Amino acid sequence: MEFVNFVPVLQYSVEELVTQKSKLCDSARVTTSDIINRAALLHDAIDKVKESLLLKTKRFMDSELKKMEFHEGELKTWISSLSSQNDVSNQNVVEVKDESIGKIQNGDRKLSFARLQQLCEIQHISLYFKSGEIVNESFVNSLFGSVQNFSITPPSPIRKNRRDTFPTIGVELKTKFKCKGTTGNIHAIAPISENEAWICCGWGSKEMVLYNLDGEVLVSVTLDIPIDHIVSTRSGNVLVSSYNGNSIWCLDEQLTATKFATLSFVPRGMAVTDSNEIYVCGVERNRRHLIAKFAADGTLLSDITISPHDPHRIGVISEDKLCFSDYSKNNQRQLVIMDSSCKVLHTYNGKNEPNIELENPFYPLGTQVDQYGNIIVADWNNDRVHLLDTSGHFSQFLVKSGCGIERPCSLGLDRDGKLWVGNATGHVHVFSYCNWLT
Structure with missing residues (x-):
């Protein structure tokens, strides 16, 4: 080197x-x-x-x-x-x-x-x-009042661009805590440093709370919209999508909320690339399902129609390959890997792979992609977290049923390679995932 x-x-x-x-x-x-x-x-x-x-x-x-x-x-x-x-x-x-x-x-x-x-x-x-x-x-x-501060530390560009070695992936529970004052499902986790993450707990909640690894509340912000998903950007801002309205909101370092983009569709999950581009999946009023790409300033760059697929959460595998949890017709649930031309490269439903035994139908919710393009999926129905390779094929269960996580529904990866998992009862489990520098 x-x-x-x-x-x-x-x-x-x-x-x-x-x-x-x-x-x-x-x-x-x-x-x-x-x-x-x-x-x-x-x-x-x-x-x-x-x-x-x-x-x-x-x-x-x-x-x-x-x-x-x-x-x-x-x-x-x-x-x-x-x-x-x-x-x-x-x-x-x-x-x-x-x-x-x-x-x-x-x-x-x-x-x-x-x-x-x-x-x-x-x-x-x-x-x-x-x-x-x-x-x-x-x-x-x-x-x-009080003076509050938080910091967003994106992964080092050296880490993000170094793929000459591949770490051994395995999880070990580091800590767990329960979100304050609620038992609702955690549907959004956005780590902003090695020990802090924005979390929204309770469907319909307008409040997002910054927690540290000890479960302490550092900052809380209440918006005028019910929160669906949260992601952090490389510029230090936090983006918030809502199922109630055609817009994405931006929370800056002063915790001031402004409109990031006005949309023609209702946004759901979001993902931020290394170049600070934002991918958003959602649905228009005429039931057209799409994935849109925005610049860091909120300018719409492109959008693709992916109907009849119905995306919930999205991840960026590479410049020309995406994945998303799909609520397709007939109430089927699957993870779809698609290229930039809308060609489906692979679908994963927990049954079409060898050596997988699931007691219940696969129900993907939270979706993350690590720096190597591996896909991490929270499976609500089976109390598991699946790890898939860059092609969408099964690698291993990162979290299995019986480990204390009931109905995992949200995921977040922090800069130190820790995996944050939120479940349906307001609990957060944080696992070691991999060491980026190995």
Whole structure:
């Protein structure tokens, strides 16, 4: 191996590093501005609450003082009236200054006594301020917000272009965890580094969560669309497809969501190539099924009709060969390998290969292609993950039934060759897969 051949790759890496330095400075400036704006917003909100509470306090005080002043006046009137009555106690006529009091006194002595009793019952009214949450660092941070960061580390171009050796492939469970707050199926996993992955759990969910290998939540984002699939790009962005609408959305490093592309079809699975082109499979309203290719900026480059095949998830094997999990007519499930001219090169259904025994019909969901063109398929019905070669022929079961994975439905490969498997009960299993440098 001539290491001098890596000079263009190293030069490219220098250019990327310079770009990333600039992007980091830009994001730090934006973050600083957001922090200052958040502080001003909280100050304004607190001032508004303060003024509202002060006004409420004054209104209550004025209202109660008015009642008390009326009560005080009535007491004084009675005192004056009764004092006058005492002064003329030897006379038969009661002299009063207040006509209402006179009516009570001259009418019913029981009513007079009841009213006097009421006047002597003084209601004690007080005001106090009931403070909100205890003001500590934890509370203030939850109210104010926090600075969060994540990094996307694409595989090295040296790794991706090196196919002079072929590693021994075999899986070993490294870790497992359960997604927070839900037991729904995990239908999208997009690793962005060697220990972090975006995950969407629960069909119909609009939330995507960044987990690390320990199952800790690092970042969560809620979009305006129900999420179908997630992939990460070499530029550090994350693309999101939705079955509810004809568009793909892009989440940048600031977690700002913008529309990546407006489509003529409903998108499903996506795959990103080494050159940062994006393949998307989906279906138009007239039931035309297709695979479209987009540039990194969202420009449509081409599309091919693949009907009657009904693609769900897609993988790119090479420049002129694709694979996809197919929900074809008659409710049959299979994996299809197709060239760029729509010619079907091979189909895999779990039965048309020797030495395979499946208890249930093959049901492919999540699909991934490794750097060597091998195809990895999650089999929902059989609690297995299949490994196929570049032609689509069976190689081995990476995950077998009985290993604790129930109905695997999503797959992701990270930069260190670990295989992330999500299942129908919200659990994620992470396996070693292969060492790219062997």
